[in-house]
Amino acid sequence: MALSNSAGSKGLLQTRELFEYVLETSVYPREPELLKEIRVITANHPQSLMSTSPDAGQLIALLQKLINAKNTIEIGVFTGYSLLLTALTIPQDGKITAIDMNKDTYEMGLPVIKKAGVEHKINFIQSQALSALDELLKDDANRGSFDFAFVDADKVNYQKYHERLLQLVKVGGIIVYDNTLWLGTVAMPEEFVKEELKPTRFYSIEFNKFLANDDRVQISQVPLGDGITICWRL
Ligand SMILES: C[S@@+](CC[C@H](N)C(=O)[O-])C[C@H]1O[C@@H](n2cnc3c(N)ncnc32)[C@H](O)[C@@H]1O
Numbered sequence: 001m002a003l004s005n006s007a008g009s010k011g012l013l014q015t016r017e018l019f020e021y022v023l024e025t026s027v028y029p030r031e032p033e034l035l036k037e038i039r040v041i042t043a044n045h046p047q048s049l050m051s052t053s054p055d056a057g058q059l060i061a062l063l064q065k066l067i068n069a070k071n072t073i074e075i076g077v078f079t080g081y082s083l084l085l086t087a088l089t090i091p092q093d094g095k096i097t098a099i100d101m102n103k104d105t106y107e108m109g110l111p112v113i114k115k116a117g118v119e120h121k122i123n124f125i126q127s128q129a130l131s132a133l134d135e136l137l138k139d140d141a142n143r144g145s146f147d148f149a150f151v152d153a154d155k156v157n158y159q160k161y162h163e164r165l166l167q168l169v170k171v172g173g174i175i176v177y178d179n180t181l182w183l184g185t186v187a188m189p190e191e192f193v194k195e196e197l198k199p200t201r202f203y204s205i206e207f208n209k210f211l212a213n214d215d216r217v218q219i220s221q222v223p224l225g226d227g228i229t230i231c232w233r234l
């Protein structure tokens with residue numbers, strides 16, 4: 001099924017044909033049916049573009065499998081594409097702490113999550129992410145307890161999330177940040193960038209430089225979806 005949040009564009013690849021080739025050849029044939037359902041539901045939302053792209057999602061699931069992720073955290077749920085992806089990937093007794101200030105969008109995808117039989121793995125916290133993370137940090141049992149974190153929310157706060165996640169994610173765990181290439185604008189001269197994209201472009205450039213110099217993590221920035229940066233906690 002070709003419907004996607006980003007099939008109307010070429011992602012970050014050279015041509016739309018090449019992007020569609022990757023999706024049609026390697027991504028959609030392996031995408032679970034219920035994730036496709038979340039994409040269909042999300043397509044009706046005016047901000048459907050925000051959904052994690054299936055090609056990036058496929059790599060995220062692979063990373064989770066590789067490290068046997070069991071206890072995970074997600075900042076930025078929206079309608080639940082990345083949430084369901086994680087819920088389908090981790091084991092039956094795995095847990096996801098899923099944080100979003102908007103519960104209405106989470107509830108759009110919830111029937112599909114229930115149909116998948118994975119709701120029991122999810123602790124949805126409706127909150128500003130910073131305060132939710134600070135709350136988690138108050139309990140010493142949470143420190144170093146998470147195997148995997150996925151961050152896909154307000155880019156202005158990524159550095160603040162990073163400092164907190166470094167305390168919550170165990171050594172050997174992984175933190176993935178979405179949108180680190182911000183629609184390709186991080187490498188465009190500022191005068192060519194649409195006004196509404198400029199603030200996030202600025203924060204993304206600063207965050208990318210920060211991560212490049214952070215020796216608490218080993219990183220790889222991957223041009224899938226809108227750019228994801230994988231951080232391995234050292
Ligand atoms: C890009 S969408 C997440 C997409 C999601 N990962 C998916 O696969 O569909 C960003 C989400 O972050 C949430 N968000 C933005 N800023 C936030 C904040 N400061 N605290 C909590 N949630 C926030 C928004 O409500 C929105 O649902």
Ligand SMILES: O=c1cc(-c2ccc(O)cc2)oc2c(O)c(O)ccc12
Nearest residue numbers: 006049050051053152153179225226
């Ligand atoms: O406006 C966007 C677009 C995206 C986006 C673009 C291309 C992809 O392959 C994936 C995602 O992501 C966004 C996002 O995460 C956000 O918080 C706000 C806006 C957008």
